[in-house]
Amino acid sequence: MTALTLIKGFQKPTHDSQRVFRQLLKAMSEPGTLVCVDSPESIDSLHASTFAVCQAMMDQQTPLWLSPHFTTSNIKHNLHFHTGVPIVEDSQQALFALMGPAEIDSVERFPHVFFQGTDEYPETGCTVIVQVQSVKDDLGEGVNLRLTGPGIETAQLVSISDLSPTLLDYLSNQTGERNGSFPLGLDFIFIDQNQLVCLPRTTQVEVL
Amino acid sequence: MISKPMSDTQKTRQHWMSVMAKSNSDSLIKLSNVYMDQQDFENIRPAEVGLTQIRGRMGGTGSQFNVGDMTITRCVVQSAKGHYGHSYIAGRDKNHALRAAQLDAMLQDPTHQHSLMENIIQPLAHTLATQQAQKANNVAQTKVNFFTLVRGED
Numbered sequence: 001m002t003a004l005t006l007i008k009g010f011q012k013p014t015h016d017s018q019r020v021f022r023q024l025l026k027a028m029s030e031p032g033t034l035v036c037v038d039s040p041e042s043i044d045s046l047h048a049s050t051f052a053v054c055q056a057m058m059d060q061q062t063p064l065w066l067s068p069h070f071t072t073s074n075i076k077h078n079l080h081f082h083t084g085v086p087i088v089e090d091s092q093q094a095l096f097a098l099m100g101p102a103e104i105d106s107v108e109r110f111p112h113v114f115f116q117g118t119d120e121y122p123e124t125g126c127t128v129i130v131q132v133q134s135v136k137d138d139l140g141e142g143v144n145l146r147l148t149g150p151g152i153e154t155a156q157l158v159s160i161s162d163l164s165p166t167l168l169d170y171l172s173n174q175t176g177e178r179n180g181s182f183p184l185g186l187d188f189i190f191i192d193q194n195q196l197v198c199l200p201r202t203t204q205v206e207v208l
Numbered sequence: 209m210i211s212k213p214m215s216d217t218q219k220t221r222q223h224w225m226s227v228m229a230k231s232n233s234d235s236l237i238k239l240s241n242v243y244m245d246q247q248d249f250e251n252i253r254p255a256e257v258g259l260t261q262i263r264g265r266m267g268g269t270g271s272q273f274n275v276g277d278m279t280i281t282r283c284v285v286q287s288a289k290g291h292y293g294h295s296y297i298a299g300r301d302k303n304h305a306l307r308a309a310q311l312d313a314m315l316q317d318p319t320h321q322h323s324l325m326e327n328i329i330q331p332l333a334h335t336l337a338t339q340q341a342q343k344a345n346n347v348a349q350t351k352v353n354f355f356t357l358v359r360g361e362d
Binding site: 006007008009010011012013081082 | 250251252253254256284286292
C-alpha cells in the first residue's frame with residue numbers, strides 16, 4: 001500500500017468554515033459577484049479554493065460525485081478525512097458534483113445525469129462545482145456572460161474561462177430545458193484558484 | 209466481523225496511543241516537554257472537540273446497543289519528517305490531544321522511539337497499571353457473593 005498524503009485543512013475549523021459559508025451565501029444570493037475563498041493547501045488537481053468550499057459545505061449527509069479528473073485516491077482520501085463526505089459512483093444520488101469544465105461534454109445525458117430535485121423539494125437538486133482556469137467580474141478573454149434575475153440590480157457581467165458548448169447551451173436556455181424545468185434544476189459554482197462566482201437556477205444567462 | 213490480525217508494529221502503536229490517551233494530561237505534558245524543543249509540526253487537523261457514540265454488548269456477547277454519547281477530542285499532526293500523528297482522547301483537553309498526536313508522530317520515527325518509549329510511555333503505563341490494580345483492589349473489598357439456597361424438595 002502506498003502512503004497517501006494528508007493535506008492541512010482549515011486551521012480554525014469553526015471560523016474558517018463560517019467565513020467560507022458566508023462568502024458562498026453572498027455569491028449565491030448576488031449572482032455574478034466574485035468572492036474569495038481559501039484553504040491552506042491544495043492536493044493533486046484540486047485547488048485550495050475548491051477544497052475550502054468542500055470543507056465548508058460537505059459532511060456525512062451530502063453525497064458527492066467526483067468526475068474522472070478528480071477521482072484520485074489522494075483527493076478522495078483528503079475529502080473523506082476532512083469532511084467525512086460519502087463519495088458516490090451514481091451521480092443521481094449526489095447533492096454535490098465536482099468537475100472540470102471540459103468534462104461536461106463527456107458526461108452523458110447532461111443535465112439529467114444529476115438529480116434536479118422534486119416538485120415537493122426542489123432545493124434538493126444537485127449543486128455542481130466546476131473548477132475552471134479563471135473567473136472575472138468583467139469582460140475578458142474567456143466566455144463572457146451577461147446575468148440578470150433575482151439578486152442582480154440591473155445586469156452583471158462575468159467572464160469564465162473555457163466553458164463547454166453543452167454547458168453554455170444549457171445555462172443560456174437554448175434548449176428551453178433550464179427554464180422549462182424550473183423550479184427544478186441545478187445550481188452552479190464556478191471556481192478558479194482563489195475566487196468563485198455562482199449561477200443559481202434563477203439567474204438568466206446571456207452569452208455575449 | 210472478521211478482521212485481519214494486527215502486525216507487531218500496529219500493536220505497539222496501539223499500545224502507546226492507548227497509554228497516552230488514558231494517562232493524566234499534566235503528567236504526559238510534563239514528561240514530554242524536554243523532547244519538544246526543535247520539533248516542528250504542521251496541524252493537519254487542529255485539535256477539535258466532538259461527540260462519539262459508545263456502543264456495547266450486554267455481557268460482552270449480546271447484540272449491540274447504544275450506551276450513550278461521549279465527548280472526545282481528536283487531533284492530527286504531521287512531523288517535519290513526514291510522519292502523521294493521530295490522537296483520540298476522552299474529554300475536551302485540546303493540549304492533551306495535541307501533545308499525544310505530536311508524540312505519536314515522533315514515536316513512529318526510529319531515532320526517537322526508543323528513548324520516548326523508555327522515558328514516557330513505560331512510566332505512564334506503569335502508573336496506569338498501579339492505578340488499575342488499586343481500583344480493582346478497592347472494588348474487590350466490596351464484592352458480594354450471592355448464593356441460591358436449595359429448597360430441599362427432593
